[in-house]
Amino acid sequence: xxxxxxxxxxxxxxxxxxxxxxxxxxxxxxxxxxxxxxxxxxxxxxxxxxxxxxxxxxxxxxxxxxxxxxxxxxxxxxxxxxxxxxxxxxxxxxxxxxxxxxxxxxxxxxxxxxxxxxxxxxxxxxxxxxxxxxxxxxxxxxxxxxxxxxxxxxxxxxxxxxxxxxxxxxxxxxxxxxxxxxxxxxxxxxxxxxxxxxxxxxxxxxxxxxxxxxxxxxxxxxxxxxxxxxxxxxxxxxxxxxxxxxxxxxxxxxxxxxxxxxxxxxxxxxxxxxxxxxxxxxxxxxxxxxxxxxxxxxxxxxxxxxxxxxxxxxxxxxxxxxxxxxxxxxxxxxxxxxxxxxxxxxxxxxxxxxxxxxxxxxxxxxxxxxxxxxxxxxxxxxxxxxxxxxxxxxxxxxxxxxxxxxxxxxxxxxxxxxxxxxxxxxxxxxxxxxxxxxxxxxxxxxxxxxxxxxxxxxxxxxxxxxxxxxxxxxxxxxxxxxxxxxxxxxxxxxxxxxxxxxxxxxxxxxxxxxxxxxxxxxxxxxxxxxxxxxxxxxxxxxxxxxxxxxxxxxxxxxxxxxxxxxxxxxxxxxxxxxxxxxxxxxxxxxxxxxxxxxxxxxxxxxxxxxxxxxxxxxxxxxxxxxxxxxxxxxxx
RNA sequence: GCCCAGAUAGCUCAGUGGUAGAGCACUUCCUUGGUAAGGAAGAGGUCCCGGGUUCGAGUCCCGGUCUGGGCUCCA
Numbered sequence: 001x002x003x004x005x006x007x008x009x010x011x012x013x014x015x016x017x018x019x020x021x022x023x024x025x026x027x028x029x030x031x032x033x034x035x036x037x038x039x040x041x042x043x044x045x046x047x048x049x050x051x052x053x054x055x056x057x058x059x060x061x062x063x064x065x066x067x068x069x070x071x072x073x074x075x076x077x078x079x080x081x082x083x084x085x086x087x088x089x090x091x092x093x094x095x096x097x098x099x100x101x102x103x104x105x106x107x108x109x110x111x112x113x114x115x116x117x118x119x120x121x122x123x124x125x126x127x128x129x130x131x132x133x134x135x136x137x138x139x140x141x142x143x144x145x146x147x148x149x150x151x152x153x154x155x156x157x158x159x160x161x162x163x164x165x166x167x168x169x170x171x172x173x174x175x176x177x178x179x180x181x182x183x184x185x186x187x188x189x190x191x192x193x194x195x196x197x198x199x200x201x202x203x204x205x206x207x208x209x210x211x212x213x214x215x216x217x218x219x220x221x222x223x224x225x226x227x228x229x230x231x232x233x234x235x236x237x238x239x240x241x242x243x244x245x246x247x248x249x250x251x252x253x254x255x256x257x258x259x260x261x262x263x264x265x266x267x268x269x270x271x272x273x274x275x276x277x278x279x280x281x282x283x284x285x286x287x288x289x290x291x292x293x294x295x296x297x298x299x300x301x302x303x304x305x306x307x308x309x310x311x312x313x314x315x316x317x318x319x320x321x322x323x324x325x326x327x328x329x330x331x332x333x334x335x336x337x338x339x340x341x342x343x344x345x346x347x348x349x350x351x352x353x354x355x356x357x358x359x360x361x362x363x364x365x366x367x368x369x370x371x372x373x374x375x376x377x378x379x380x381x382x383x384x385x386x387x388x389x390x391x392x393x394x395x396x397x398x399x400x401x402x403x404x405x406x407x408x409x410x411x412x413x414x415x416x417x418x419x420x421x422x423x424x425x426x427x428x429x430x431x432x433x434x435x436x437x438x439x440x441x442x443x444x445x446x447x448x449x450x451x452x453x454x455x456x457x458x459x460x461x462x463x464x465x466x467x468x469x470x471x472x473x474x475x476x477x478x479x480x481x482x483x484x485x486x487x488x489x490x491x492x493x494x495x496x497x498x499x500x501x502x503x504x505x506x507x508x509x510x511x512x513x514x515x516x517x518x519x520x521x522x523x524x525x526x527x528x529x530x531x532x533x534x535x536x537x538x539x540x541x542x543x544x545x546x547x548x549x550x551x552x553x554x555x556x557x558x559x560x561x562x563x564x565x566x567x568x569x570x571x572x573x574x575x576x577x578x579x580x581x582x583x584x585x586x587x588x589x590x591x592x593x594x595x596x597x598x599x600x601x602x603x604x605x606x607x608x609x610x611x612x613x614x615x616x617x618x619x620x621x622x623x624x625x626x627x628x629x630x631x632x633x634x635x636x
Numbered sequence: 637g638c639c640c641a642g643a644u645a646g647c648u649c650a651g652u653g654g655u656a657g658a659g660c661a662c663u664u665c666c667u668u669g670g671u672a673a674g675g676a677a678g679a680g681g682u683c684c685c686g687g688g689u690u691c692g693a694g695u696c697c698c699g700g701u702c703u704g705g706g707c708u709c710c711a
Binding site: 113114115116200201202203204205208209210214215216217219245249250256257258259261307308309312313316331332334361363365366367368369370371375460461462484511545547548549550575576577578579580581582583584585586587593595597598599607609614615 | 637638639640641647667668669670671672673674684701702703704705706707708709710711
């Protein structure tokens with residue numbers, strides 16, 4: 001038998017004989033460690049605990065304390081769920097069951113239509129299987145033999161996957177009677193899989209292809225212990241409480257209605273928030289050298305044909321006719337901005353020319369994609385197009401990234417991911433020009449010191465793009481900002497400028513948005529802040545509560561003074577007790593509650609109660625106005 | 637668009653074929669109050685829409701619309 005040399009995490013080396021497993025080593029350290037071990041890692045590759053080590057390398061043991069081990073537990077839980085489902089619902093065929101962020105799913109094809117009513121039975125079965133602590137064992141067989149074996153079991157999805165692979169052998173895992181094709185690794189026995197919860201069931205196309213069969217996808221999650229599982233369930237409940245559709249109604253921000261799907265009706269409160277956001281963006285882009293414009297909502301079909309949108313997005317455009325001509329409601333703003341660029345003769349001295357618009361767009365999104373105000377048909381983008389030379393791409397992209405970071409930080413979004421999307425299959429323009437602009441964008445990222453994740457084939461049809469994803473207070477990802485390099489639209493729509501050499505040149509166009517859709521961004525903010533907007537954003541910044549009706553006039557006088565200094569303030573005129581009105585104002589997440597009673601009316605003060613901080617005591621009206629002005633200026 | 641599920645008062649929801657319900661909100665009256673729900677009375681319904689089954693449909697069946705969970709898509 002060969003001898004292997006493994007390096008332990010503390011740097012010490014250990015000689016072991018060939019055939020030694022991770023468990024053997026763990027046992028050598030302590031039996032308790034061997035019990036708690038989930039798997040091992042040899043030179044960065046995860047292996048089953050009971051698998052003989054295949055070679056030398058750095059070695060560590062994964063226990064239930066490691067984050068990596070959680071993925072293994074979830075993966076094994078997916079198998080356990082499959083086992084439970086197959087046992088409870090015979091005739092179920094298995095497709096794939098991967099681990100995803102925060103859990104796992106399994107796609108299955110079953111005569112049984114699954115509903116949440118089935119979850120309890122599946123969970124009970126899984127618990128029963130877990131308590132049996134059945135060993136999970138790895139096996140390898142010849143791939144062609146495996147295809148035959150799974151074929152005879154009528155498992156077409158497994159067979160299809162194996163047919164596409166090229167390896168000579170495949171691995172599968174058995175636990176009792178159940179076996180499933182899998183690369184592994186898995187936990188040593190089912191006893192590690194006791195803390196599982198099924199979450200939802202939904203349709204999903206086989207291999208994500210809408211032309212392939214629709215499978216049933218069971219979503220679930222698993223943890224090492226009960227406490228972590230309960231914490232996760234609590235987090236899900238918290239997210240549910242923050243649902244922008246629920247809070248949007250409660251806070252009287254907006255409504256939507258059945259006969260106008262995908263369209264938002266902004267109510268006074270919501271529109272105040274919306275305008276505050278818009279004015280904020282306006283101040284930022286103005287300060288960064290953008291010029292705001294406004295372009296028409298309805299533009300001729302011929303323009304969309306020239307731009308290429310008609311070819312690709314016709315189905316998703318609202319079209320209208322007049323006097324035998326066809327028009328489309330604009331789904332985007334770029335062709336309009338080129339029309340502005342094209343007026344008169346442009347000089348290189350004007351570049352980079354940054355044209356910004358709160359561009360009101362309408363897209364006929366498929367009905368199934370609509371979701372609250374996060375995905376709508378009518379929305380406004382904080383859009384802008386930068387006309388520049390190729391040499392200006394770098395500095396412009398860098399300046400844009402800087403502005404974006406600054407703006408996201410004002411909302412408390414400091415964790416930003418950047419994706420670099422390259423040429424898609426369906427595209428316009430020559431390969432040479434794609435080569436050039438992809439390189440220019442890559443160089444710009446380097447110039448901006450930006451770490452990006454490659455997203456091949458996901459670019460826009462006219463050019464490569466960066467996509468900016470922020471993480472909200474619950475750790476959820478939202479893709480908002482984007483910047484896209486486009487040499488093609490200027491070409492198609494005939495944009496040109498006179499260069500230093502006196503000849504005409506084609507500008508590059510950078511499409512960019514920071515918040516993306518304002519509708520969606522408001523939705524994100526509602527959930528991020530759980531409706532408790534900071535004072536600078538809050539539609540109502542302060543509510544004045546007269547202690548009784550006797551002090552209503554004093555309250556109104558105070559409101560008038562505060563309004564004059566720019567505070568968004570209302571008086572609660574209800575004939576109710578103070579406690580009731582406080583409860584109501586807190587329920588609406590008002591940042592400041594001002595109580596006016598006998599003392600305050602006499603002294604010209606307000607008793608200030610700040611959301612989250614409680615009673616701050618009495619302040620003069622002028623003092624409070626100054627205080628809130630500072631809060632707003634600091635974007636708190 | 638596709639799969640599954642749902643739609644009952646302003647909101648949240650109960651109602652398994654036989655006279656449409658609750659809580660909150662709303663209106664009126666009483667109460668005039670000091671930091672998270674004072675009391676009483678009242679009003680409020682095309683049970684999503686259209687067909688069908690039935691003596692009789694909120695309830696069962698079919699079709700549609702919208703919403704939700706996903707999938708696909710997202711210029």
